Amino acid sequence: xxxxxxxxxxxxxxxxxxxxxxxxxxxxxxxxxxxxxxxxxxxxxxxxxxxxxxxxxxxxxxxxxxxxxxxxxxxxxxxxxxxxxxxxxxxxxxxxxxxxxxxxxxxxxxxxxxxxxxxxxxxxxxxxxxxxxxxxxxxxxxxxxxxxxxxxxxxxxxxxxxxxxxxxxxxxxxxxxxxxxxxxxxxxxxxxxxxxxxxxxxxxxxxxxxxxxxxxxxxxxxxxxxxxxxxxxxxxxxxxxxxxxxxxxxxxxxxxxxxxxxxxxxxxxxxxxxxxxxxxxxxxxxxxxxxxxxxxxxxxxxxxxxxxxxxxxxxxxxxxxx
Amino acid sequence: xxxxxxxxxxxxxxxxxxxxxxxxxxxxxxxxxxxxxxxxxxxxxxxxxxxxxxxxxxxxxxxxxxxxxxxxxxxxxxxxxxxxxxxxxxxxxxxxxxxxxxxxxxxxxxxxxxxxxxxxxxxxxxxxxxxxxxxxxxxxxxxxxxxxxxxxxxxxxxxxxxxxxxxxxxxxxxxxxxxxxxxxxxxxxxxxxxxxxxxxxxxxxxxxxxxxxxxxxxxxxxxxxxxxxxxxxxxxxxxxxxxxxxxxxxxxxxxxxxxxxxxxxxxxxxxxxxxxxxxxxxxxxxxxxxxxxxxxxxxxxxxxxxxxxxxxxxxxxxxxxx
Numbered sequence: 001x002x003x004x005x006x007x008x009x010x011x012x013x014x015x016x017x018x019x020x021x022x023x024x025x026x027x028x029x030x031x032x033x034x035x036x037x038x039x040x041x042x043x044x045x046x047x048x049x050x051x052x053x054x055x056x057x058x059x060x061x062x063x064x065x066x067x068x069x070x071x072x073x074x075x076x077x078x079x080x081x082x083x084x085x086x087x088x089x090x091x092x093x094x095x096x097x098x099x100x101x102x103x104x105x106x107x108x109x110x111x112x113x114x115x116x117x118x119x120x121x122x123x124x125x126x127x128x129x130x131x132x133x134x135x136x137x138x139x140x141x142x143x144x145x146x147x148x149x150x151x152x153x154x155x156x157x158x159x160x161x162x163x164x165x166x167x168x169x170x171x172x173x174x175x176x177x178x179x180x181x182x183x184x185x186x187x188x189x190x191x192x193x194x195x196x197x198x199x200x201x202x203x204x205x206x207x208x209x210x211x212x213x214x215x216x217x218x219x220x221x222x223x224x225x226x227x228x229x230x231x232x233x234x235x236x237x238x239x240x241x242x243x244x245x246x247x248x249x250x251x252x253x254x255x256x257x258x259x260x261x262x263x264x265x266x267x268x269x270x271x272x273x274x275x276x277x278x279x280x281x282x283x284x285x286x287x288x289x290x291x292x293x294x295x296x297x298x299x300x301x302x303x304x305x306x307x308x309x310x311x312x313x314x315x316x317x318x319x320x321x322x
Numbered sequence: 323x324x325x326x327x328x329x330x331x332x333x334x335x336x337x338x339x340x341x342x343x344x345x346x347x348x349x350x351x352x353x354x355x356x357x358x359x360x361x362x363x364x365x366x367x368x369x370x371x372x373x374x375x376x377x378x379x380x381x382x383x384x385x386x387x388x389x390x391x392x393x394x395x396x397x398x399x400x401x402x403x404x405x406x407x408x409x410x411x412x413x414x415x416x417x418x419x420x421x422x423x424x425x426x427x428x429x430x431x432x433x434x435x436x437x438x439x440x441x442x443x444x445x446x447x448x449x450x451x452x453x454x455x456x457x458x459x460x461x462x463x464x465x466x467x468x469x470x471x472x473x474x475x476x477x478x479x480x481x482x483x484x485x486x487x488x489x490x491x492x493x494x495x496x497x498x499x500x501x502x503x504x505x506x507x508x509x510x511x512x513x514x515x516x517x518x519x520x521x522x523x524x525x526x527x528x529x530x531x532x533x534x535x536x537x538x539x540x541x542x543x544x545x546x547x548x549x550x551x552x553x554x555x556x557x558x559x560x561x562x563x564x565x566x567x568x569x570x571x572x573x574x575x576x577x578x579x580x581x582x583x584x585x586x587x588x589x590x591x592x593x594x595x596x597x598x599x600x601x602x603x604x605x606x607x608x609x610x611x612x613x614x615x616x617x618x619x620x621x622x623x624x625x626x627x628x629x630x631x632x633x634x635x636x637x638x639x640x641x642x643x644x
Contacts, residue, residue: 106469107469110442111467114443117432126611134593134595145433146616270458285448287451287460294468
């Protein structure tokens with residue numbers, strides 16, 4: 001029997017599944033729990049008793065905990081835990097950290113595919129017409145539509161989402177290029193380094209940003225990057241808002257230097273109602289919903305319980321990040 | 323050298339490609355040509371001289387033509403040529419007819435996939451919010467989104483579009499069922515007959531109508547059909563508008579007996595601005611653009627020229643319908 005701390009809060013049914021799945025352990029609930037993954041939870045003294053932490057524990061407390069063996073995050077992003085000192089401390093103490101990226105790869109990949117095809121088939125243009133003059137612009141909208149075959153898609157951020165999106169795009173016969181800090185040669189798609197990516201960026205029809213937030217990725221997509229895009233290129237962000245210089249993106253859209261943008265993440269979130277991104281031309285925004293789906297909470301619980309079984313049997317954990 | 327009649331009209335560049343491709347033959351242009359594939363062209367006396375007809379020839383003239391060997395249509399649909407007497411006459415005289423379905427299978431399949439994923443990822447809901455209160459309804463929209471894996475997709479109309487759409491849907495791990503008048507057992511997906519389809523329809527999450535217009539398909543999707551759908555099911559039409567009882571569809575949407583509809587075809591077209599389909603709840607319409615793409619006219623020309631080469635070399639033609 002292990003002491004299992006959580007500050008994750010789920011609706012009744014996933015909660016029942018979670019509680020049944022951990023019933024052989026001692027469950028310690030944080031005094032303040034949160035159903036919103038992206039909000040920082042406060043410190044909780046009970047965390048210090050636990051061997052396993054599930055949810056979004058306070059970072060500073062992770063340094064203090066003496067019994068901790070394993071931390072499982074309920075998010076795919078882990079910016080606040082992405083610290084050299086935390087990694088060092090965990091390694092010294094033999095603590096592992098896992099995240100929920102497996103849970104979010106599938107919806108995020110499907111979301112990105114939906115955005116790409118939304119542009120290709122001009123769904124928003126048709127919807128605008130449906131909501132206005134209903135002009136049945138048959139000839140014009142057909143001419144603005146395009147086929148995906150032969151289009152070049154460049155993926156920034158090499159991980160579970162990029163891999164799954166590559167699988168979904170494969171039957172559309174696109175040209176896929178990945179960008180990775182240090183390509184190793186065993187990637188699932190042709191991959192170039194951060195030294196070589198610009199020549200590929202210049203040829204891309206679709207630029208997919210899946211970068212996590214970090215000091216290195218901050219404003220990675222800046223004015224210079226957008227200047228390298230073709231005027232017919234589309235930009236997508238399903239990574240994090242801070243990786244984009246949003247003013248540079250707005251300017252590129254306003255000056256028609258790129259064809260359009262579809263963003264699932266912004267900086268800040270929620271995006272203020274008067275923010276100019278909302279009304280930039282050909283800029284469409286989904287409110288950080290790329291990873292969401294009806295059974296998402298069951299997905300998070302099942303992923304944790306799978307890892308718990310692996311932890312009990314001393315197998316490798318899925319989505320280990322430390 | 324063959325006499326090649328056409329009433330198809332293309333923009334300058336595809337026209338140049340067409341003229342270069344047929345330069346070894348005698349080109350006879352109709353007195354009235356049409357760049358709009360879906361409009362009936364008038365009779366043209368010159369058709370009677372031709373051995374090959376490319377475009378949308380007048381049906382009655384096809385019975386009279388004494389030299390004709392091959393008719394190639396610039397559309398995928400061929401309702402006005404779908405007549406037993408024409409088939410009989412062509413067979414007796416050894417005339418073949420081909421259409422352009424290969425050209426349209428790819429964009430139509432991509433369009434259907436875009437519609438399906440548009441619902442799955444709630445892109446229109448997010449766009450409505452972007453254009454209104456910008457409320458960042460993170461929790462609600464995530465909960466309304468769904469994953470495609472395990473969803474049941476039923477395809478009515480067994481042909482090039484259904485085959486290509488099946489390929490695009492495969493990596494999403496959906497359950498595919500085709501419906502065909504007389505399944506032969508060699509279909510590319512599990513296929514049921516018109517006698518057995520209802521039990522599958524009742525389980526379907528996505529009902530995709532790719533039926534062509536014909537006497538048998540008229541109002542095929544009627545009130546009884548919509549009553550068989552699950553309240554969470556989505557209905558799509560990329561076939562022909564006449565195959566749907568539109569008033570029954572509107573009623574099903576108004577009474578929330580289905581979750582939504584995405585239509586690329588309606589009856590009539592253009593759909594009058596005050597038609598109730600435009601404002602039916604969760605009903606989205608693209609103005610017959612599913613088959614369109616920027617290079618569509620090149621696609622039509624290339625497909626014809628490929629068949630012309632086959633005709634010259636007495637090979638089998640692509641997309642033969644008679």
